[in-house]
Amino acid sequence: AVEIAVGPIKLLVLDLGETDPKTAQALVDEKTAGRADLMVLAATAAGGKVLFVAKAGKDAVAAGAHAGDLLKTVARIAGGGGGGRAEFATAGGRDASKIADALAAAEPTLRNAVGE
Numbered sequence: 001a002v003e004i005a006v007g008p009i010k011l012l013v014l015d016l017g018e019t020d021p022k023t024a025q026a027l028v029d030e031k032t033a034g035r036a037d038l039m040v041l042a043a044t045a046a047g048g049k050v051l052f053v054a055k056a057g058k059d060a061v062a063a064g065a066h067a068g069d070l071l072k073t074v075a076r077i078a079g080g081g082g083g084g085r086a087e088f089a090t091a092g093g094r095d096a097s098k099i100a101d102a103l104a105a106a107e108p109t110l111r112n113a114v115g116e
Contacts, residue, residue, distance in 0.1 A: 003038070013040075
């Protein structure tokens with residue numbers, strides 16, 4: 001996975017396939033550790049259930065990133081919903097075939113949030 005520059009924020013999008021949710025959350029925590037400018041969005045489809053996890057560092061949040069708002073948009077594409085805080089959020093989805101489309105929406109959604 002490649003980090004995408006969105007204004008002052010770096011966005012990392014991960015499709016983790018059949019990874020279990022606890023492992024996915026741990027991986028997101030690991031990727032964002034010590035990276036205040038980073039926002040990570042990960043998706044899993046374990047057991048037919050789609051889970052999205054998003055986490056944003058404090059500098060990313062200050063620049064306009066909001067994990068909960070990002071997931072509201074992304075999860076809707078996969079037939080789900082959810083959200084949460086600016087720093088951390090999770091959301092579910094029903095349609096695993098839409099994960100790629102949902103993840104692809106992250107960059108334009110974040111660009112809109114930071115005014116790019």
